[in-house]
Amino acid sequence: MKKLHSVITFLLLVTTLFSFAQQKQQTAKVKVTGKVIEKSTNQPLEYASIYAQNTKNASIVSGGMTDAKGEFTFDVPAGVYYIKVEFLGFKTVEFKDKAINSNTNLGTIAVAEDSKQLDEVVIVAEKSTVDIKLDKKVYNVGKDMTVKGGTASDVLDNVPSVSVDADGNVSLRGNESVRILIDGKPSGMIGVNVAQALKQLPADAVEKVEVITNPSARYDAEGGGGIVNIILKKGKAQGLNGSVTGTVGYYKNNNINGNVNFRGENFNLFTSIGYNNSESPGNYTRNSEYTNPSPGSPKYIDEKRENERQREGHNANFGMEWFLNKSTSWTNSLSFSKNDGANPEDVNFYNYDENRNLLSIKNRFNNQTNNSRNFNYSSNLTKNFKKDGHKLTADISFSTNYDNDISTISETTLNSGSLPIISGTLNNQKQNRSLFQTDYVLPIGKGQFEAGYRGDFSETLTDYKVEENIDPNTNAGTINPLFTNNLQYKEKVNALYTQYGNKVGKFSYLLGMRFEDTNVDVNLLTTSDFNNKRYNNFFPSAFLTYEIAEKSSVSVNYSKRINRPRGRFLNPFSNYSSNLSYFKGNPDINPSFTDAFDIGFMKQWSKLTFNTSAYFNSTKNSFQFIQRESGTFVDGTPVIESTPINLATEYRTGFEFTLNYTPYKWWRLNGNFNMFRNETQGDYKYTNYLGNEVVQNFDNVAFSWFARVSSKISLPYGIDWQTNATYNAPQKNAQGKSLGIASANLAFSKDVLKDKGTISLNVNDVFNSRKRIFDSNLPQAITHTEMQWRQRQINLSFTYRFNKKKTEKERPVKNGGDNGDDYIGG
Incomplete structure (x- = not known):
């Protein structure tokens, strides 16, 4: 145990120190900003990569990645740059010999889908397993191989700040007063028995998990320790x-x-x-x-x-x-789950006197069967107005x-001749x-x-x-x-x-x-x-x-x-x-x-x-x-x-x-x-x-x-x-x-x-x-x-x-x- 503790601690310290040692001091000159959207839907494109290289000094390279709103920002010394915006599955947008002498907004950049996949973009666009944000941590299940074939309980046990004990009880930062949501809502499946429900939900149905340790007023006030929101997979691609x-x-x-x-x-x-x-x-x-x-x-x-x-x-x-139109969408979904099971338990009680001499052995066999059914219907209507973000x-x-x-x-x-x-x-x-x-x-x-x-x-x-x-x-x-x-x-x-x-x-x-x-x-x-x-x-x-x-x-x-x-x-x-x-x-x-x-x-x-x-x-x-x-x-x-x-x-x-x-x-x-x-x-x-x-x-x-x-x-x-x-x-x-x-x-x-x-x-x-x-x-x-x-x-x-x-x-x-x-x- 002490060795494991030492290995974990050493790994974390070395990782942090090694990373800090690689950082170079940079002096911010001018700021480059902009926004990337998908041309066909006008939706923000998250995790798009922006690359900027000085045309006169190739060693000066900078760039960034878009956030959830499709927005990006990064700093470069004043000069002339070759800039490109790219994401896997979309055509690259290029700005050649772009003069950046003061704070520059590249505006809204619309990218179109490309049937050809560029191999060199895969590394740039690959999403990390855990996305860290100030208000929450987002754990992307699709990148985690260790939960394949498992349950939602296994998924949560790999999420930062979350622990799942041997009984299936979930705690956040060691606090079991945590609210479990599915797609932002208190599912009926979760409401009856949280631990049992999580063991019935397959890991392959989960897209990501949001961990919100200190939720704002927009969220339910339920959960003294915070909120864990399980996002299920939904089809999105064309x-x-x-x-x-x-x-x-x-x-x-x-x-x-x-x-x-x-x-x-x-x-x-x-x-x-x-x-x-x-x-x-x-x-x-x-x-x-x-x-x-x-x-x-x-x-x-x-x-x-x-x-x-x-x-x-x-x-x-x-x-x-x-x-319904360019600004209004209506989503309806119906889900059903059926689970039948058994849990045969064989219990032996070994009874001893004060000298540890065996007095008797009692056997208790519990033949338990169970079945559960869960139905859920949900509907969402979203109206987006002309102003970006107004909805x-x-x-x-x-x-x-x-x-x-x-x-x-x-x-x-046992061995008493008595009837059960x-x-x-x-x-x-x-x-x-x-x-x-x-x-x-x-x-x-x-x-x-x-x-x-x-x-x-x-x-x-x-x-x-x-x-x-x-x-x-x-x-x-x-x-x-x-x-x-x-x-x-x-x-x-x-x-x-x-x-x-x-x-x-x-x-x-x-x-x-x-x-x-x-x-x-x-x-x-x-x-x-x-x-x-x-x-x-x-x-x-x-x-x-x-x-x-x-x-x-x-x-x-x-x-x-x-x-x-x-x-x-x-x-x-x-x-x-x-x-x-x-x-x-x-x-x-x-x-x-x-x-x-x-x-x-x-x-x-x-x-x-x-x-x-x-x-x-x-x-x-x-x-x-x-x-x-x-x-x-x-x-x-x-x-x-x-x-x-x-x-x-x-x-x-x-x-x-x-x-x-x-x-x-x-x-x-x-x-x-x-x-x-x-x-x-x-x-x-x-x-x-x-x-x-x-x-x-x-x-x-x-x-x-x-x-x-x-x-x-x-x-x-x-x-x-x-x-x-x-x-x-x-x-x-x-x-x-x-x-x-x-x-x-x-x-x-x-x-x-x-x-x-x-x-x-x-x-x-x-x-x-x-x-x-x-x-x-x-x-x-x-x-x-x-x-x-x-x-x-x-x-x-x-x-x-x-x-x-x-x-x-x-x-x-x-x-x-x-x-x-x-x-x-x-």
């Missing part, structure tokens, strides 16, 4: 084109995903279809020492669990973008999700969600005004039932009222926002205010316990940026956030795999509020982009998971329950940096490092099963960090080699600590069939080390837990592209669903 990717794997991972697009003059049709059939073995170990066991009860219990998640899934998306968008979406689990649990004491005890669980969930949104953008001089409305309405119904002592002959049993309930959750959120940004010299600002009215019903139908919670809040945001130099800037940001409890956080019972420890939701938990501050610095060189930030979050009513005795016993052994509560205050302070470095054309490096301090303050009081009041002090200060390095090297014979390494350091809390975990992914790929096909081989979790390891210290028990959701996975994939180049630049879709902040005061 004519008929598409691709198909097939994967086989060990352990079993057979899937095929395809996307087809047909773009005409007035419309764009796109579709994607996928199929997956996989088996993912996992394991779980929990060793417990009970401090004061009942007479005759075990002193030590070692729990060993093996399971195999089996899934067969289908997903499809159909859509059409209709260009109005309207979005609606409707989604329905069904998620049903059935388990039959058989418990037997059979019980069963039923967990049915249904969610309906409706979303209405409109956004208006108006450029005013150099500034920009925005305003909008968003209405998000959802209803979730959870029916959970536990049946015990089932007769194998009649299938009749006894309902356990402690674990049987019917929960209805309704949420209505109406929001209004406005923001204005401008740029004055080198200083820019973006000020916003969001108002959200929340109306929540949490109803336990089984016990007729109805609770309504209504609150409305203002969420201000402020972003200030100063350009120190042409490609160097510093920013100070603030926003107020909210984190609403949902799903398993509220369900009074949601797991029955182990009868000695389980998770229990808390229907009385309240939302938490976060004040988020961020100070950032970004610097770009020709081969290096460096972004760093220091952040501070103060959260009131923060969610914390506590473990306590439930008051029930199994053969004299106390059952421990884990549940979320509102703890008084949480302070999170941290520092992170992200860098993209290209030392050579054949080698690209991405690095991300995050270190944070987490402090909680608060006491938890409860009355135990004996009627005694128990006070637990949760005052705790914890330091932790994680680092991720990704390296992509172009080897001889057209082979690409990519390696990702991640380390999550240990972290303490008031009831124990999680141990440090290191893991790595490895991938190779090669283009074949004249670059129409690509073969990829990847190994996910090379050292089979990605686990969640946790030690806890409770008054009743001292435990050591290890959980591995999926063991090492090897995948072989083949992608075939028709009428579409591997490095082809796709046309931006006029779709307001991304809900991105393209404008930050400039």
Whole structure:
């Protein structure tokens, strides 16, 4: 572990120092600006390359690359230049003997498509895996070979600042209070169970991921830790084109995903279809020492669990973008996913006395099956006015999700001759969600005004039932009222926002205010316990940026956030795999509020982009998971329950940096490092099963960090080699600590069939080390837990592209669903 830590640290330091050493001092003379658009659509062309060479002194070379608005700027000494604008798939535009003696605007440059692909442009136009911007980081999935054949959960685990633990829980900068969006919207699929939904979404359906650590007022206020926005693939290129990717794997991972697009003059049709059939073995170990066991009860219990998640899934998306006229487009899409699976769990409990003598072995076999269905319809209307950037968008979406689990649990004491005890669980969930949104953008001089409305309405119904002592002959049993309930959750959120940004010299600002009215019903139908919670809040945001130099800037940001409890956080019972420890939701938990501050610095060189930030979050009513005795016993052994509560205050302070470095054309490096301090303050009081009041002090200060390095090297014979390494350091809390975990992914790929096909081989979790390891210290028990959701996975994939180049630049879709902040005061 120490060696890995040293290697990662050394690599990051050497990379940074080496890059800085290569930089030459340049004296800016005059500024060259302009904008590049596509001639056929008048749309901005991002990542176009601008090259300028002095005709009298060939050693003086400069240039730049266009941003999301198609704009570029760079500095050159005064003189006469040969300038060319180029992008793969488009004809090169040239300016010969162009005199640049003062600040010069080349105007709007329209480039036309070219059927001939220029090989020498490929290196210039190739998009880096991670694009770093001041307000967000954009991770381009198409360049990552290590996620081929994987899921959206694998994709997020490679994104800078994002971590995914062994349970599939997503955290941003170490904070699990993160909002997950799909195409800028809270998908019904995501709303029920985030971790499970991400494991059902294939990685090949994801185009890119946006990480927004401190969102502006335009975004949902949900997510105290920030927002992770998953952008799905949509067809954009002219004519008929598409691709198909097939994967086989060990352990079993057979899937095929395809996307087809047909773009005409007035419309764009796109579709994607996928199929997956996989088996993912996992394991779980929990060793417990009970401090004061009942007479005759075990002193030590070692729990060993093996399971195999089996899934067969289908997903499809159909859509059409209709260009009503030159300024108006209407996009409609319909998506469907179906997933059927099983998760047989074989659990053995080894019971020992105080001398570690084996008393008995109990086996608990949980035969779990599940199925889910997800439907989603969305529509977007975009109206662009005459002035560049002046537009109005309207979005609606409707989604329905069904998620049903059935388990039959058989418990037997081995070698005792006793008959098995059979019980069963039923967990049915249904969610309906409706979303209405409109956004208006108006450029005013150099500034920009925005305003909008968003209405998000959802209803979730959870029916959970536990049946015990089932007769194998009649299938009749006894309902356990402690674990049987019917929960209805309704949420209505109406929001209004406005923001204005401008740029004055080198200083820019973006000020916003969001108002959200929340109306929540949490109803336990089984016990007729109805609770309504209504609150409305203002969420201000402020972003200030100063350009120190042409490609160097510093920013100070603030926003107020909210984190609403949902799903398993509220369900009074949601797991029955182990009868000695389980998770229990808390229907009385309240939302938490976060004040988020961020100070950032970004610097770009020709081969290096460096972004760093220091952040501070103060959260009131923060969610914390506590473990306590439930008051029930199994053969004299106390059952421990884990549940979320509102703890008084949480302070999170941290520092992170992200860098993209290209030392050579054949080698690209991405690095991300995050270190944070987490402090909680608060006491938890409860009355135990004996009627005694128990006070637990949760005052705790914890330091932790994680680092991720990704390296992509172009080897001889057209082979690409990519390696990702991640380390999550240990972290303490008031009831124990999680141990440090290191893991790595490895991938190779090669283009074949004249670059129409690509073969990829990847190994996910090379050292089979990605686990969640946790030690806890409770008054009743001292435990050591290890959980591995999926063991090492090897995948072989083949992608075939028709009428579409591997490095082809796709046309931006006029779709307001991304809900991105393209404008930050400039």
